[in-house]
Amino acid sequence: MSVASQDTAIRTGRVTRTLIYVVLILFALFYMLPLYVMVVNSVKPLSEITGGGMMNLPREFTLEPWFKAWSSAQIGVEPTGLSPYFWNSIKMVVPAVAISTVLGALNGYVLTKWRFKYDTIIFGLMLFACFIPFQIVLIPMARMLGLMGLAGTTWGLALVHVVYGIGFTTLYFRNYYAVFPTELIRAAQIDGAGFFQIFWRILLPSSGPIAVVSIIWQFTNIWNDFLFGASFAGADSQPMTVALNNLVQASHGVKEYNVHFAGAILAAMPTLLVYIVAGRYFVRGLMAGSVKG
Amino acid sequence: MAHTADADFKTRLQNWIPKLVLSPSIAMMLVFVYGFILFSVYLSFTDSRLLPSYGWVGLENYSKLWRLSHWEVSLKNMGIFAGLYIVICTSIGLGLAIFLDQKIRGEGLLRPIYLYPMALSFIVTGTAWKWFLDPGIGLENVMHTWGWESFEFNWIKDRNFAIYTVVLAAVWQTSGFVMAMFLAGLRGIDNEILKAAQMDGASNWNLYRRIIIPQLRPAFLSAFVILSHLAIKTFDLVIALTGGGPGRATELPATFMYSYTFTRNQMGIGAASATIMLMTIAAIMIPYLYSELREKR
Numbered sequence: 001m002s003v004a005s006q007d008t009a010i011r012t013g014r015v016t017r018t019l020i021y022v023v024l025i026l027f028a029l030f031y032m033l034p035l036y037v038m039v040v041n042s043v044k045p046l047s048e049i050t051g052g053g054m055m056n057l058p059r060e061f062t063l064e065p066w067f068k069a070w071s072s073a074q075i076g077v078e079p080t081g082l083s084p085y086f087w088n089s090i091k092m093v094v095p096a097v098a099i100s101t102v103l104g105a106l107n108g109y110v111l112t113k114w115r116f117k118y119d120t121i122i123f124g125l126m127l128f129a130c131f132i133p134f135q136i137v138l139i140p141m142a143r144m145l146g147l148m149g150l151a152g153t154t155w156g157l158a159l160v161h162v163v164y165g166i167g168f169t170t171l172y173f174r175n176y177y178a179v180f181p182t183e184l185i186r187a188a189q190i191d192g193a194g195f196f197q198i199f200w201r202i203l204l205p206s207s208g209p210i211a212v213v214s215i216i217w218q219f220t221n222i223w224n225d226f227l228f229g230a231s232f233a234g235a236d237s238q239p240m241t242v243a244l245n246n247l248v249q250a251s252h253g254v255k256e257y258n259v260h261f262a263g264a265i266l267a268a269m270p271t272l273l274v275y276i277v278a279g280r281y282f283v284r285g286l287m288a289g290s291v292k293g
Numbered sequence: 294m295a296h297t298a299d300a301d302f303k304t305r306l307q308n309w310i311p312k313l314v315l316s317p318s319i320a321m322m323l324v325f326v327y328g329f330i331l332f333s334v335y336l337s338f339t340d341s342r343l344l345p346s347y348g349w350v351g352l353e354n355y356s357k358l359w360r361l362s363h364w365e366v367s368l369k370n371m372g373i374f375a376g377l378y379i380v381i382c383t384s385i386g387l388g389l390a391i392f393l394d395q396k397i398r399g400e401g402l403l404r405p406i407y408l409y410p411m412a413l414s415f416i417v418t419g420t421a422w423k424w425f426l427d428p429g430i431g432l433e434n435v436m437h438t439w440g441w442e443s444f445e446f447n448w449i450k451d452r453n454f455a456i457y458t459v460v461l462a463a464v465w466q467t468s469g470f471v472m473a474m475f476l477a478g479l480r481g482i483d484n485e486i487l488k489a490a491q492m493d494g495a496s497n498w499n500l501y502r503r504i505i506i507p508q509l510r511p512a513f514l515s516a517f518v519i520l521s522h523l524a525i526k527t528f529d530l531v532i533a534l535t536g537g538g539p540g541r542a543t544e545l546p547a548t549f550m551y552s553y554t555f556t557r558n559q560m561g562i563g564a565a566s567a568t569i570m571l572m573t574i575a576a577i578m579i580p581y582l583y584s585e586l587r588e589k590r
Contacts, residue, residue: 010394010395010487012395020392020397024389024403027389027407028403031406031407031465031469033425034418034422034425034465035421050429051438052437053438054424054425054432054434054435103318106315107315109314111315114311116312120586122315123586124583125326125327126318126322127586128575128579128582131522131574131578131582132326132330132571132574133526133570134526135550135563135567135570136329136333136334136570136571137325137329137330138551138567139332139333139336139554139560139563139564139567140329140333141325141329144325144329163322163325163326164326166318166321166322170318194310195310195311196310223414224414224415224416226416226528226529226532227529230532231551231555241414241416241417241529244417245416245532245533248420261420264416264417264420264421265417267417268412271413271414272409272412272413274412275405275412279408282411282412283473286411286470286473287474
């Protein structure tokens with residue numbers, strides 16, 4: 001998308017253009033609808049929702065559902081709110097993103113600038129690993145985490161996310177470094193620079209954009225993961241997505257829709273913020289994962 | 294002599310460092326991905342129930358699996374879901390991309406609106422749509438209070454229609470992404486060819502049908518591969534939106550595998566279903582990755 005030009009040779013008449021605008025705006029409304037529903041209903045008392053006012057703006061504005069979702073709603077058996085689970089997710093995401101990005105950068109560097117026999121096969125194996133249905137590794141992974149003494153811990157989850165994330169981070173850095181002039185590397189080698197010196201002094205300073213892409217991709221994926229969290233987390237290491245699901249699916253008591261919506265926004269907030277601040281890089285990551293980089 | 298031996302050692306070390314750096318990743322991949330795949334496939338031939346066990350039973354799990362109506366329902370749902378999801382996402386994505394490509398004012402505002410659902414967790418998406426589609430408080434109830442008393446929309450509670458609500462929510466989440474893929478393809482098309490065809494009197498319709506859409510072939514292929522792979526992996530969305538219900542009306546292979554392995558203590562059958570999921574994805578991904586990697590050489 002970086003070389004995209006807005007120019008198109010197609011010309012359209014006035015009626016067609018009006019129609020196009022109408023369709024585009026209708027779709028924009030469709031995409032905004034759930035967000036609108038979540039936001040509006042998270043700040044009104046429960047009675048307004050059950051009374052059929054889901055689409056209305058709040059008559060009585062209240063932040064009570066937000067406080068409740070954050071600090072006192074019943075999650076599982078404890079009335080802790082979502083806050084402890086929010087921190088669980090943070091503690092899992094930060095190391096997992098950092099480690100997988102660093103490994104991805106080093107792998108990409110080796111696979112493009114220090115090529116060896118069968119390197120394409122190794123990369124292909126890594127790439128295929130990104131797309132496997134994770135159901136196929138759930139059972140042995142649960143055993144392995146048990147053997148390593150990491151069952152039910154945040155570190156265990158972080159490890160899982162590193163393992164299944166390096167395929168993508170390697171892909172990003174490999175495609176990025178592939179177009180980096182190899183002559184520069186050779187010149188530095190002749191001057192006596194070693195493997196790490198070249199990486200540190202020559203490649204890393206220009207890796208900013210792709211590092212951002214990789215970090216955002218990993219952050220979004222790991223924060224949003226549910227399958228691994230539901231399969232491997234213990235009661236006190238559950239990530240935000242699992243806790244939100246427990247909150248919403250709870251069968252006991254009154255269904256507090258406003259609290260559910262507030263909780264959903266809390267769970268969506270970090271990735272949504274990243275998207276708003278750095279959407280361009282997010283899109284680049286998505287595209288690089290699908291179309292040739 | 295000592296000097297050259299030292300230099301020798303240094304160059305040899307330099308040759309080994311890249312492989313040493315790569316080795317932890319390779320080791321993790323071999324153990325956690327390919328080793329685990331072999332282990333799961335092996336388990337699918339054993340009598341494992343609550344815990345892995347190593348009594349060989351041959352193809353018994355597979356023959357049991359294919360006789361289960363629960364599995365049949367999951368596969369049928371997968372067919373409906375994947376088919377509709379891929380077709381609708383591709384149509385909406387292509388349509389929006391073509392429309393956005395007409396020098397639209399406000400494109401910079403519309404594009405992020407179409408794409409933001411992709412940044413959300415499926416659990417969040419599922420929660421939002423679950424309550425919006427709920428006949429008790431959502432759309433149906435709203436229409437009633439707005440005066441349309443006979444309005445009825447209870448698909449999410451209806452065994453025959455619940456799967457379509459999963460399609461709706463999944464399309465909402467990913468169609469913007471497909472739009473971005475097609476838009477990138479459209480922006481890469483050479484305008485000179487189009488201008489030449491216009492000189493020859495080609496209509497817009499013919500331009501798209503004969504020249505533009507055929508050139509989007511790579512984007513179609515990528516969209517198909519990504520969407521089918523997402524469809525097969527769909528799990529969280531169903532859990533959050535319908536929990537597989539009502540009854541088993543929205544069970545998919547991914548939820549089937551999870552419940553057989555972790556709640557019904559039928560690990561052998563769970564492993565067999567996971568193996569079938571893997572083979573389906575491999576049949577799509579391996580040829581695709583192979584051609585992508587070959588072209589790059």
